[in-house]
Structure formats: structure tokens, C-alpha cells
Amino acid sequence: MKYLLFLVLISTQLAYSQETILTYRHGQNGMELIAKSKSETVIISTFNAKMDIRQDIANKLYELFKEKKVVHNALLTVIGNKANVLGKCLIKKKGNLTSLEFYYDKVFWHNGVVEKYGK
Template sequence: MKYLLFLVLISTQLAFSQESIRTYRHGQNGMELIAKSKSETVIISTFNAKMDIHQDIARKLYQLFKEKKVAHNALLTVIGKEANVIGKCLIKKSGNLTSLEFYYEKVFWHNGMVEKYGR
């Protein structure tokens, strides 16, 4: 009897623990960070960003760029304080100016909620 009750509880948990994905359409677009060094200037822009985390994600993105962990037109996961963001990063260079454009695709909040940008 105990095992049957345990099995029912576990199967109920599994049934209701499915990840639900919410869609949002009104993200913020704009330049978040401009970093200058002797050899180059880096501009970080985000698109479809969530207002609560856009500055944190831009700083983490710049850190990943400095560590050479960002590739052009590649899917990238940025781990932030409040959420992890998956998105596509485009890198454009012109002389000593580098522009990183990061497009949010999914936001995995640390409280378990998942949001996807819907066009």
C-alpha cells in the first residue's frame, strides 16, 4: 500500500512538473554598454531584451567577448544573476570598432519560469 501511494505521488509530480513556456512580444532594443580600450571600442546592443535583466546580461556578454567565447551568428547562453538567456549573437567589425548584437530567444528565470520571444 505504501508503495502504491508513493508511486501515485511521484507520477502526479511528474505530470504537473512539465515546463511551461510563456511568450512575450514587447522586448527592449538598444545599446546597453560601450567599452573602450586602447586598441578597440566594443558596443553591446541587445534586442528583444527583458527589462529586468538587460544590463546584467550585457555585462556578462562583454565578459564572454573578452574571454573570446563569443562566435559570430552562433547560439549563445549567457548566465545572469536572475536568469539565463539563450540568444543569437552577431559580431560586426569596422576598423577598431566592434559591435555585438545579441538577440534574446529564450529566458530561463531562476524561479523556474521560461519565456520565449514571439515575433
């Protein structure tokens, strides 16, 4: 009887621990951050963003840019306070103006939920 109860508890835990991916279609697009220094101006725009975390992710993206960890047209994971975001970042430069365009692909919330942007 103990083994049967143990098996039922283990199987329920395994069934509910599987990662489910939710799809969202209505992300927010917009200019999130404008940072000026003596040598350049950086504009960070996010696309397909989740409203709750878009400002935090933009700030973290700017920190990564300052540390030179952002590569043009490569997948990038930005670690935020509420969620981690996987996306693609495009860098455009013209004179002393730099534009970072970050497109959300997946949002890994810290509570275990995974959301993917779907067209």
C-alpha cells in the same frame, strides 16, 4: 492505502515538474554597454531583451567577448545572475569600433520558468 497515497503524491509531483514555455512579444531593444580601451571601442546592443536582466546579460556578454568566446552568427548561452539567456550574437567591426548585437531567443529563469520570444 499507503501505496495509493504514494502514487497520488508522485503523480502530482511529476505533473507540476514539467517545463512550460511562455511566449513574450514585447522585449526591450537598446544599447546597453559601451566599453572603451586603448585599442578599440565595443558597443553591446540587446534586442528582445527582458527588462530585469538586460544590463546583467550585457555585462556577461562583454566578459565572454573579452575571453574570445563569442562567434559571429552562432547561438550563444549567456549565464546571468537571475537567468540564463540563449540567443544569437552578430559581430560587426569597422576600424577600431566593434558592435555586438545580441538577439534574445529564450530566457531560462532560475526559478524554472522558460520564456521564448515570439513574433
